[in-house]
Amino acid sequence: MTTPDRDGALADQLLRLTHRVHRIQKRHLHQADLGITPAQSRLLRTLAHFGGPPRMADLAERLEVVPRAVTTLVDGLEASGAVRRVPDPANRRVIRIELTDTGRATLHALHDARRAAAREILAPLTDEQREALGALLDTLIDGAPLPGC
Amino acid sequence: MTTPDRDGALADQLLRLTHRVHRIQKRHLHQADLGITPAQSRLLRTLAHFGGPPRMADLAERLEVVPRAVTTLVDGLEASGAVRRVPDPANRRVIRIELTDTGRATLHALHDARRAAAREILAPLTDEQREALGALLDTLIDGAPLPGC
DNA sequence: GCTCATTGTTACCTATACTCACAATGAACT
DNA sequence: AGTTCATTGTGAGTATAGGTAACAATGAGC
Numbered sequence: 008m009t010t011p012d013r014d015g016a017l018a019d020q021l022l023r024l025t026h027r028v029h030r031i032q033k034r035h036l037h038q039a040d041l042g043i044t045p046a047q048s049r050l051l052r053t054l055a056h057f058g059g060p061p062r063m064a065d066l067a068e069r070l071e072v073v074p075r076a077v078t079t080l081v082d083g084l085e086a087s088g089a090v091r092r093v094p095d096p097a098n099r100r101v102i103r104i105e106l107t108d109t110g111r112a113t114l115h116a117l118h119d120a121r122r123a124a125a126r127e128i129l130a131p132l133t134d135e136q137r138e139a140l141g142a143l144l145d146t147l148i149d150g151a152p153l154p155g156c
Numbered sequence: 157m158t159t160p161d162r163d164g165a166l167a168d169q170l171l172r173l174t175h176r177v178h179r180i181q182k183r184h185l186h187q188a189d190l191g192i193t194p195a196q197s198r199l200l201r202t203l204a205h206f207g208g209p210p211r212m213a214d215l216a217e218r219l220e221v222v223p224r225a226v227t228t229l230v231d232g233l234e235a236s237g238a239v240r241r242v243p244d245p246a247n248r249r250v251i252r253i254e255l256t257d258t259g260r261a262t263l264h265a266l267h268d269a270r271r272a273a274a275r276e277i278l279a280p281l282t283d284e285q286r287e288a289l290g291a292l293l294d295t296l297i298d299g300a301p302l303p304g305c
Numbered sequence: 306g307c308t309c310a311t312t313g314t315t316a317c318c319t320a321t322a323c324t325c326a327c328a329a330t331g332a333a334c335t
Numbered sequence: 336a337g338t339t340c341a342t343t344g345t346g347a348g349t350a351t352a353g354g355t356a357a358c359a360a361t362g363a364g365c
Contacts, residue, residue, distance in 0.1 A: 015267060017286060018274035020293035022181065022198060025174045027297070030220060032171065033320095033353095046321060049171060063344060071179060076322050078345055100330050100343045118164060125167035131295050137166060140292050144169035146280050148176075182322095182351095195352060212313060225353055227314060249312040249361050 032124050039120040050080045051114050060103035089113050181273050188269040199229045200263050209252035238262050
């Protein structure tokens, strides 16, 4: 074959990049000193992308984790005052998660930290390469099969 | 600005992809049923890329983790019979990690699992896009500042 | 000799996410 | 009505990953 195991090599690179991204994000979050963990940061970002306050189950689906994991994350964020658990009057089983004003401020600070991390990770790339990477990542993420399938 | 916070958006995508890659790899490794965790798999792959048997410290540097983390991973792999701790006669402080025959067989099986995971992750991309992604990842990984700096 | 750096490890802690079991609630059906 | 089943979130426990701090053994420089 002309390209021996191209996909396998890509997997290698992806796994390595995965580790690096995780490390760098963790360090930047720690330096930001907001008392927010990487997973909590992810939940906050996801929260901001919903129109109204989502249910726990909605967050679990969007984050591609099991609902139980969301409970823990919300516990931490609620303790920090970044989010609020609001019971849904229409269905007493569901709890909706609302961003507080504190949470919005935190989100803003996180935004800066995330951009700093991005600059560090993407340092070796030119502007054009970043555009190309962004397009590829769009395709990768949006084109992926839904979590439930 | 024409592209408002392109790097921040890229960070979002990267973090999301990171999570997905981690999930998919974990599932494929579990299905392969080799008794190997994702981090152990990463160590085995790294091991195969060294010329001779590396020291624990070499592995820690290459894996971008603290030496203590390598100890745990090698413990697990040694229990599975995939690697062997070999004392270095030239320096009685160092321990070199050797791949056993069992380990080589495991590595081969892992290779298949990794390729299956890659196919799943990369499904939305065409061949050309995969080539482009591979090139970008090369630049990203090789061009990154060394861990020690 | 003495001092200091290197090497791996023991002990402990945190973060993430998983399974399983369960209580509360709602929905569907008899 | 009631009975059964699905949904929703959570308590309890586990596994994985990685981190810090202290330490014993060893080597290197003086």
